[in-house]
Amino acid sequence: MPTSARSVETAILPDAWVLLFARVAIAPLFLYSGIGKVLAFAVTAGRLPGGADGFGAVLAAGAIAVELGGGMALLLGLFARPAAMALIPFTIAATLMFHNFWAAPAAQVVMQTINFLKNLGLLGALALIATYGPGAFAVQTAIKPGPKGAPGLS
Numbered sequence: 575m576p577t578s579a580r581s582v583e584t585a586i587l588p589d590a591w592v593l594l595f596a597r598v599a600i601a602p603l604f605l606y607s608g609i610g611k612v613l614a615f616a617v618t619a620g621r622l623p624g625g626a627d628g629f630g631a632v633l634a635a636g637a638i639a640v641e642l643g644g645g646m647a648l649l650l651g652l653f654a655r656p657a658a659m660a661l662i663p664f665t666i667a668a669t670l671m672f673h674n675f676w677a678a679p680a681a682q683v684v685m686q687t688i689n690f691l692k693n694l695g696l697l698g699a700l701a702l703i704a705t706y707g708p709g710a711f712a713v714q715t716a717i718k719p720g721p722k723g724a725p726g727l728s
Contacts, residue, residue, distance in 0.1 A: 593709025594651075596699045601649035603696070604661065608641030640664045648703065651712020658704035662697060669693040 611618045615634060622630035622637075640660055647657035673693060675686035708714050 587710075589706070590710035593703065593706060594711040596702055597648045597651060597654060597708060597712075600696055600699050601645045604641040604645030604648070608638050608645060611638045611641065637664070637668075648708075651708035652714050652717075654703055654708035654712060654714065658700040662700050662704065665693055665696055665700065 611634060615631075615638075616626045618637070619630040619634040620626040622633040624630040624633065641664075644657040644661045644664070647653045648661075669690055673686050673690040675683050675690050678686040
């Protein structure tokens with residue numbers, strides 16, 4: 575176990591880079607998807623239960639808030655752990671609703687299977703961030719350092 579502040583920083587450096595990579599790698603997907611929903615709000619709401627003029631609009635607005643808010647939180651490393659915990663059930667629901675390869679027409683089975691499996695990978699990265707936090711290279715860490723001034727993992 576490291577005893578000096580310098581050895582603490584050296585010990586957590588690989589974790590910090592892995593967590594930074596995980597956050598930066600998955601955030602654009604949520605940001606891009608959220609922006610796409612804003613730009614095609616009626617189409618997005620129309621694909622959801624309740625349609626564009628009903629509950630689908632509420633669901634679409636919620637999806638936009640989760641994707642843009644969660645994506646920015648992951649990218650910045652600010653409230654990354656709660657953002658990842660919110661994005662996990664959101665991603666599970668989206669995966670089951672829109673990438674159900676088992677019920678897709680034959681021409682779409684391969685593409686829906688790929689998207690389903692991609693989302694499983696996203697869930698793994700989100701679980702990593704939800705468990706270990708944003709890492710040392712995060713806005714949150716700059717605001718609240720870990721023990722004895724060393725960058726923390728939470």
